[in-house]
Amino acid sequence: MSFTASIIGGSGYTGGELLRILLAHPHANIGQVTSRALKGQPVHRSHPNLRGHLVTEYSVPDEIEPCDVLFLCMPHGKAAGDIERWRSLAPLVIDLSADFRLRDPDDYATWYGDTHPNPEMLSQAVYGLPELSRDQLAGASLISGVGCNATAMNLALLPLARAGLIKRAIADIKVGSSEAGAQASAGSHHPVRARTARTYSPSGHRHLAEVFQALGDIDLDATITAIDMVRGVLCTAHIEPTEPLTKKDIWKLYREAYKDEPFVRIVADRSGPNRFPDPRILVGSNHADVGFAIDERSGRIIAISAIDNLVKGAAGSAIQSMNLALGLDETLGLTFPGLHPA
Amino acid sequence: MTQATMTAACPECDAPVELTRHPLNGQIANCTQCSAELEVTNTAPITFELAPEVEEDWGE
Numbered sequence: 001m002s003f004t005a006s007i008i009g010g011s012g013y014t015g016g017e018l019l020r021i022l023l024a025h026p027h028a029n030i031g032q033v034t035s036r037a038l039k040g041q042p043v044h045r046s047h048p049n050l051r052g053h054l055v056t057e058y059s060v061p062d063e064i065e066p067c068d069v070l071f072l073c074m075p076h077g078k079a080a081g082d083i084e085r086w087r088s089l090a091p092l093v094i095d096l097s098a099d100f101r102l103r104d105p106d107d108y109a110t111w112y113g114d115t116h117p118n119p120e121m122l123s124q125a126v127y128g129l130p131e132l133s134r135d136q137l138a139g140a141s142l143i144s145g146v147g148c149n150a151t152a153m154n155l156a157l158l159p160l161a162r163a164g165l166i167k168r169a170i171a172d173i174k175v176g177s178s179e180a181g182a183q184a185s186a187g188s189h190h191p192v193r194a195r196t197a198r199t200y201s202p203s204g205h206r207h208l209a210e211v212f213q214a215l216g217d218i219d220l221d222a223t224i225t226a227i228d229m230v231r232g233v234l235c236t237a238h239i240e241p242t243e244p245l246t247k248k249d250i251w252k253l254y255r256e257a258y259k260d261e262p263f264v265r266i267v268a269d270r271s272g273p274n275r276f277p278d279p280r281i282l283v284g285s286n287h288a289d290v291g292f293a294i295d296e297r298s299g300r301i302i303a304i305s306a307i308d309n310l311v312k313g314a315a316g317s318a319i320q321s322m323n324l325a326l327g328l329d330e331t332l333g334l335t336f337p338g339l340h341p342a
Numbered sequence: 343m344t345q346a347t348m349t350a351a352c353p354e355c356d357a358p359v360e361l362t363r364h365p366l367n368g369q370i371a372n373c374t375q376c377s378a379e380l381e382v383t384n385t386a387p388i389t390f391e392l393a394p395e396v397e398e399d400w401g402e
């Protein structure tokens with residue numbers, strides 16, 4: 001089977017990653033890629049790594065034609081207003097913004113500070129993280145993308161949360177500059193961003209909403225710090241468990257939770273320089289590495305996860321979800337193992 | 343003829359560690375799950391202990 005995929009708003013980083021992954025997908029044909037700002041210009045103008053691999057020019061959204069899969073890569077709040085139109089163009093729409101991540105319109109208003117323009121459609125969207133919603137993704141017609149920080153937290157905490165073992169948790173999250181997207185801002189200006197270790201969200205980051213939706217009403221907060229890295233999320237969660245656990249107990253929980261997951265690896269070695277997850281070796285990869293340790297004095301659990309924010313935290317999970325929705329092997333196009341050294 | 347494998351639990355993560363031939367005391371094996379370096383300290387039954395590790399930093 002082959003299918004045609006088009007992208008609305010394809011000039012940003014997630015659009016570029018979708019294109020890079022789709023080029024390696026054995027069944028995908030790339031249709032139109034839109035950008036109002038870059039209309040008529042070659043796609044490699046904004047994605048120079050694709051020069052020679054993809055010979056196409058940007059069109060504008062008004063020119064978009066029906067296709068099999070339509071990816072929406074617009075800023076938060078833009079996709080939901082026109083969602084009926086996008087869904088009329090393709091039997092499968094995947095929105096990488098936050099517009100359809102939360103099922104409850106009240107949660108959307110709370111965390112995004114605005115009324116959702118299409119609340120009745122929220123319940124139709126499937127959250128696009130296969131580790132959480134694989135069964136619902138089969139045959140889905142509307143899939144939401146995932147928050148990158150939310151993905152790092154969800155995968156670090158999932159085995160403990162499902163077992164009801166989290167009494168309280170704090171996630172310390174370090175992020176790369178590409179999380180902020182391709183548009184420049186005061187925080188992305190080179191003299192500000194380079195060599196930084198700058199906490200910009202000490203508490204209450206909006207991606208927490210996706211974790212509460214996925215893992216239940218756990219006592220969790222997160223602190224987000226920008227560090228000198230382009231791609232990557234490193235989540236270090238400190239967890240007070242509801243009951244004492246041994247390291248073997250934790251191994252059993254994580255092994256059981258992830259034994260059938262093609263992209264989640266447990267990294268909790270006793271020795272060597274890569275004992276625990278490191279986002280640097282995941283650059284370009286759809287893998288999520290998850291590890292853990294235990295503080296024998298206090299019983300505190302330290303759960304660690306690493307992802308590439310643009311791949312497992314965005315485009316990679318979207319393509320993995322697409323594969324599942326289309327009834328394909330979920331790993332198609334996604335087997336790149338990352339780089340070392342990167 | 344296929345060679346029988348012997349297993350014993352990793353003392354670090356409890357995963358089964360396979361050996362393709364009967365080990366000797368002091369032999370080193372690696373756990374495929376947690377990469378722990380293991381030393382055989384008993385051969386009947388096979389028992390592993392964690393091999394000593396070198397710390398990455400010296401507390402500076």
